[in-house]
Every structure is written in C-alpha cells, then in structure tokens.
Amino acid sequence: MLTSLTSNFDERQWVKQIRQTLDEELDEETETPVTIFAVPKTLFITCPDSYIPQQVAIGPYHHLRAELYDMERYKVAAAKRNQRELNNLRLQDIVDHLIKFEVRIRACYHRPVSLGGEALAWLLAVDTSFLLEFFEVCGVKKGKTLTKLPSRLAHLVDLSGNKIAHDAILTDIVMLENQVPLFVLRMVLECQFSSLDLADEVLLDMLMELSREVSPFEMAEAAGRRKIEVKDCAHLLDFLYRFIVPVEEDVASETIEIHDDEDGDTEGLKNKNSFAEPSHLRLFLAEVWRILSKLKAGPVGWIKTLVLSKPVRVFVKLPWTILSKIPVIKLLKEPVEHIFNAYQKENKEKTDDQESSSSTSKKNRLPLLEEIKIPSVTQLSEVGVQFVPIHEGITSIRFDAKTLTFYIPVINLDVYSEVVLRNLVAYEACSASGPLVLTRYVELMNGIIDTDLDAKFLCGRGIIINHLKSEGEVAELWNGMSQSIRLTKVPSLDQLIGDVNKFYDGRWKVKFGKFMRRYVYGSWRILTLLAAIMLLLLTILQAFCQVYTCSRILPIKGLDPALNRR
Incomplete structure (x- = not known):
C-alpha cells in the first residue's frame, strides 16, 4: 500500500508500491466507496473538541494518541472475552480473515492508513470486540444481553446513565473519525452465531438500542421502529444518521451558494x-x-x-x-x-468584464452557513404563533398557517448533544448526495433562536428538554453551529421557511415596525441634521428681527422685542 514519502526518496520502492497497489485494487470485484471521512477543516476549526475522542480511540485515525492509552487494557480484556465466545475459533483466525479484506477496509477510510496489513487487522479485531462488549453491557438495563460472562466494562456503564465515562464513551464511538466499517462487526458476530442473518438481527437490536440512547431527538416508538438494513449501513454513525433522518431515494436536491450581501432586505x-x-x-x-x-x-x-x-x-x-x-x-x-x-x-x-471575472472567483469560495432569514421564536409568538412539540422526528417539522401552529420535534440538550449533532452534520455534508436535511434543521433552529429568551420559550413549551446550566447555554449551542461546507435546498423545510416569512411579513404590526425602522429610526441622522438647520435658521431670524422690524411681515412676539414690551 501507499505510504507517506520521506526525504530519502526511493524510486524503485515507490514503483514497486504503485504496481502492488494497482494489482490489489484490480483484484477487487467491486469498488468500495469512502465512508469514514476526515472532518473538513472548515468545520473542525470551529470546535475541535467535538471531533476528537476524549475517552477511547476506535479505528486507526486516533489509535496512536497517548492520552487514550488508558482504555487499551479494557479493549484487550474485551478481546479475550470475545475469544471465549467464538465457536472453535481463536482471535487469530478472525485477524487472518480480516487480512484478506485489507484493500476493502483501507478503501473505506478517507485518509491513508499508515499501519501495516496485519497491524490494521489486529487493531480492528480488538476494537470490534470492545464495541460488541460495550453494546452488550449497555443492553443490561433493557434486559438484553448475549452472555452472562463478567465484563471489566461493567463499572464504566451506569444502568441509570449517570456516569461520566459511560456518556463519554457513547459520544466518542459516534464521532466521524472514530469509526470502523460495519461489515467488520458483522464478520465477528457471524463467527459467534450460526448464520449471517442471525448476526445481523442481533447487531440490529444492539444498534437500535444504542441509537435511542445516543440520539438527542425524542421519537415515538413507531418512529423509532423504522426498518434499517444493517448491510446497507457503512458504520455506527451512518446507522445513527439513518435512525434520525430516514433515507429518501426520490428526493431531489439543489446545491446553492451563499454570497455576501450587505443589504439583507x-x-x-x-x-x-x-x-x-x-x-x-x-x-x-x-x-x-x-x-x-x-x-x-x-x-x-x-x-x-x-x-x-x-x-x-x-x-x-x-x-x-x-x-x-x-x-x-x-x-x-x-x-x-x-x-x-x-x-x-x-x-x-x-x-x-473585470467585475465579472472577480465575481466568478468569488462564487468558487466555500459558503458560510449563515443564519437563515426567519423571525425568532419571540417575534413569532408576539404575532400569535403557537409552538407545539412533536415526537415524530425532524422530517415531520411543519407550520400550519391556518391555525398558526409551529410543530417542532422534541430534542434533549446536554453537554454531549452538541458533539453528536456536529458529527452528524459533518457526516451528512461529506457523504450525502441528496438534501442536507439535518443541516437545514440546524440552520432553522439557529435562525429562530437568537437569545436566551427564545431558548427559554421553547424550553417552557417542552420542545427543548434542557440539561444544561441555563437557557443562555442553549442559545449559545445553536448559535455556535454556524459553519458549513455546502448548502442544499430541502423542499419541505424551504417551504416551511417561506410560509413562516410570508405570514410574519403580512402582519400590520410587522409592516408598521419595518416602516418605522426604515424611514424614522433609520433616518435619525437626517432628522437630527434638519432639526439643527431649522434651529440655526430660527436663531438667525431672531437675530435679524432684533435689528430690523419684522412685525409687519411676521407679527410674532418672540421675534420682535417691541411687541414683547406691549
């Protein structure tokens, strides 16, 4: 495989690697798309801690980070336990099997993997064993476990979900750069069960329970039972994304670019x-x-x-x-x-012509995820809009212009919610070929929540279940997610935004307020100048009348001292 070039460049070794790589890739029957992406720099620089694992490293990207070595002993212990459950197999047998899929595994990763073939196979075998054991231990509170063997992870997982290590691990394993291909988990589970279909059923049950716990959205049981094919999912984060945003095959999308405009009217x-x-x-x-x-x-x-x-x-x-x-x-x-x-x-x-060439270069720049043009929660409530929570997921968000009701899905916000949302948005931006539904939802929430008063209003209506310190942190969370690498038009949400703006702009109260801001408040400098000029003219007129008699033309006592003495 290709490795990074050093200062001592060896032409023969480079040619040998190229030939070997081409031969290996030609042996593959199908092309494997990239599914485990590196976080785009545009998103990474806004909040690096949201994309870097803090507790456990899964996969090759963060494997060599020294601060994550403490979890290695738990991962090795999980591998030993997993070896006991294999049917007449050892972990070495799984490693040998994974080596055969080295090209396919490497093709899943966006960045080149520097590990050798055997080291990469051992890494995935150990990390997969850790994930499966973590899933099993998490399933104890639901009464769903595969074995009754003791686990060293048990003390890290609190049945009530209150331990910091438990939440930190849950957050780390759904990060974009902290993923392993899901077909590797299917291979390991297949060795424990009689068939791949049974392994898929067990894995599906694990991932559904995990998604319900990790997802910040509260969905009804019917919405959470939607059919997701494990074989179609690339990794754990992809499964979580499909759990939150149903995949719609026939939805058309249109990529748009955002241009800076000083006048937002x-x-x-x-x-x-x-x-x-x-x-x-x-x-x-x-x-x-x-x-x-x-x-x-x-x-x-x-x-x-x-x-x-x-x-x-x-x-x-x-x-x-x-x-x-x-x-x-x-x-x-x-x-x-x-x-x-x-x-x-x-x-x-x-x-x-010069300006045209300049504007063409400007169009090629990456667009900013600017706050969409929509009234805030406080502004909408002042004109009679009611906000109602729903438990049907983000695809059911809607605005009823007849009843003036805004239906918004319920969402739980805590210290880990921002990490989950940011990684879901990053994965959607890197992989989705259709509408960026989740990105557009984040835009919408960023638009309607401007201050802590807006956040407090939604918390009071039960739309936001706040586990943060204050409503101000809720507003900062949404307003802090203000960067994207591309935007698309989502027909349903764009129609909702248009309906809300049309209703709000049609209110007489809003029209009068805009008129006052544009022609009165916006012209205060001109009005002040006119008032100063008028005062100056009156002062000159008064001085003139004190010297000359103005009573015949303007019989005003204030201007003529003679009239004041009468």
Whole structure:
C-alpha cells in the first residue's frame, strides 16, 4: 500500500508500491466507496473538541494518541472475552480473515492508513470486540444481553446513565473519525452465531438500542421502529444518521451558494431589480436609444449632448432620488433611469468584464452557513404563533398557517448533544448526495433562536428538554453551529421557511415596525441634521428681527422685542 514519502526518496520502492497497489485494487470485484471521512477543516476549526475522542480511540485515525492509552487494557480484556465466545475459533483466525479484506477496509477510510496489513487487522479485531462488549453491557438495563460472562466494562456503564465515562464513551464511538466499517462487526458476530442473518438481527437490536440512547431527538416508538438494513449501513454513525433522518431515494436536491450581501432586505432587492424584467416599454426605449446613440450630426447630436450633460443629469437624478417613493412618479422614474443606465453601460464594458471575472472567483469560495432569514421564536409568538412539540422526528417539522401552529420535534440538550449533532452534520455534508436535511434543521433552529429568551420559550413549551446550566447555554449551542461546507435546498423545510416569512411579513404590526425602522429610526441622522438647520435658521431670524422690524411681515412676539414690551 501507499505510504507517506520521506526525504530519502526511493524510486524503485515507490514503483514497486504503485504496481502492488494497482494489482490489489484490480483484484477487487467491486469498488468500495469512502465512508469514514476526515472532518473538513472548515468545520473542525470551529470546535475541535467535538471531533476528537476524549475517552477511547476506535479505528486507526486516533489509535496512536497517548492520552487514550488508558482504555487499551479494557479493549484487550474485551478481546479475550470475545475469544471465549467464538465457536472453535481463536482471535487469530478472525485477524487472518480480516487480512484478506485489507484493500476493502483501507478503501473505506478517507485518509491513508499508515499501519501495516496485519497491524490494521489486529487493531480492528480488538476494537470490534470492545464495541460488541460495550453494546452488550449497555443492553443490561433493557434486559438484553448475549452472555452472562463478567465484563471489566461493567463499572464504566451506569444502568441509570449517570456516569461520566459511560456518556463519554457513547459520544466518542459516534464521532466521524472514530469509526470502523460495519461489515467488520458483522464478520465477528457471524463467527459467534450460526448464520449471517442471525448476526445481523442481533447487531440490529444492539444498534437500535444504542441509537435511542445516543440520539438527542425524542421519537415515538413507531418512529423509532423504522426498518434499517444493517448491510446497507457503512458504520455506527451512518446507522445513527439513518435512525434520525430516514433515507429518501426520490428526493431531489439543489446545491446553492451563499454570497455576501450587505443589504439583507429582500424587498429592497426586488424593487431594485423590478425594471430588469422584460417589458414592451423597456424594449422600445432600448431600441430608440440604440438608434439615436449612433447619430452624432445635426440637431440629434446637439440634443443628445444637451440631454447627457452633467447639469441635466444632476437635475434629473436628484428629484428621482427624493421622490422615488411616490407611486405615480416611480412609474416615470424607471424609464428615465433606464436611458441613463444604458448610456453608462456602454462606457463601462471593460469594467464589467473585470467585475465579472472577480465575481466568478468569488462564487468558487466555500459558503458560510449563515443564519437563515426567519423571525425568532419571540417575534413569532408576539404575532400569535403557537409552538407545539412533536415526537415524530425532524422530517415531520411543519407550520400550519391556518391555525398558526409551529410543530417542532422534541430534542434533549446536554453537554454531549452538541458533539453528536456536529458529527452528524459533518457526516451528512461529506457523504450525502441528496438534501442536507439535518443541516437545514440546524440552520432553522439557529435562525429562530437568537437569545436566551427564545431558548427559554421553547424550553417552557417542552420542545427543548434542557440539561444544561441555563437557557443562555442553549442559545449559545445553536448559535455556535454556524459553519458549513455546502448548502442544499430541502423542499419541505424551504417551504416551511417561506410560509413562516410570508405570514410574519403580512402582519400590520410587522409592516408598521419595518416602516418605522426604515424611514424614522433609520433616518435619525437626517432628522437630527434638519432639526439643527431649522434651529440655526430660527436663531438667525431672531437675530435679524432684533435689528430690523419684522412685525409687519411676521407679527410674532418672540421675534420682535417691541411687541414683547406691549
């Protein structure tokens, strides 16, 4: 297999490795897709601790970390126990069997695995034994165990789920970089049972119980019984993702890019580009201007020079800027502006080409997961929206515009919930070819939760079951998950967001508030300047009237001292 190159480059050894790798991969009947990814740097830098195991290393990525060596003795003990349960087999036999699948195993990992074939097989055999024993011990509280042999892991797993080590291990084994291929677990279990089908049934029962415990979402029993084929799952995190987000084969998706925009007012953008739509008037004016622009002699040239002179252009532009809000004048403003825009467009073709190339490079940048445009929980509650908890998973989230009811799935939040959510989102972004449903859900929660008041409101409605210290930490959790590597349109959630915005923007209370913010609060500098100018003019007028008699023109006592003495 390929290894990292050193400073002492050996050409013959490199050629030998290339030939060996090509021969091995050609022997494979089918291509194995990458399923165990390295966390993208865009996500990793936001919260590194959420992607690095703190208690136990599973798989080759974090195997050599010294701070995780304490769990090695538990893993070796689990391997000894697993060897007793094998039917006339030893762990060495499983290792020999795994070596035959070395190419397939390595193909599952995104980053190259530096371990040799035998070392990798032993690593997976030991880690798999540890996982299976951990699953069994966790199943004690449900009365579901495969054997009655004592386990050294028993003291790490609290039946009430209160021990820190128990939760830490649960969190570590669902991290994206801390996975082993699920077909390896199936191979080991097949050695313990009579058939692969029986092994799959036992493994499915283990993973379902584990997913119910790890998943932050509270789902009804019917929702948690959805059929998941173990043979279709790549690893434990993939199974958990399918448990939370049902796989929909026929859902279309569209990848979109987010561009920075200083003006977030979508209504203003629509008004700005309203005249860009094709119309008979616009086409007529464009054609007339195209003909006239070619004529430079005679009266036409003189008229053209006069119309495009700076004084006339200033005279025309200033009134339109001030009076553009009046509907009648707005109809006349757009055709006139179109004429001047056409003239300016002819003189700036080179500049436009440069800007076009610049914008093209900007499109290629990775988009930020910006907070979506949707009112917060507090804002929606003020206009009569009711929030109702549901136990049907994130795919059932919906908004009923008739009853003004927002249905949101119940979610448990504790110190480990953020880790689980972040790794699920990272895996979805790396592997999913369809809509990023979970990512869009996180966006939605990030959008409706702005402050601790929003979090407190949802906690009071039973939508968020808070095990953190305060509602402020809940708000920080959602607002902290603000980075992504790509976005897609999810039809159901996008329709929900559109319906919520349409309802909220249609309220008279909201319209009046926007009007005040835009034309009153947003213009306080202009109003202050006008007030200062008015005060200055009144002061000048008063000084003038103190020198000259203004009683004939303005019989105001405050301006004429003579009138004040009467």
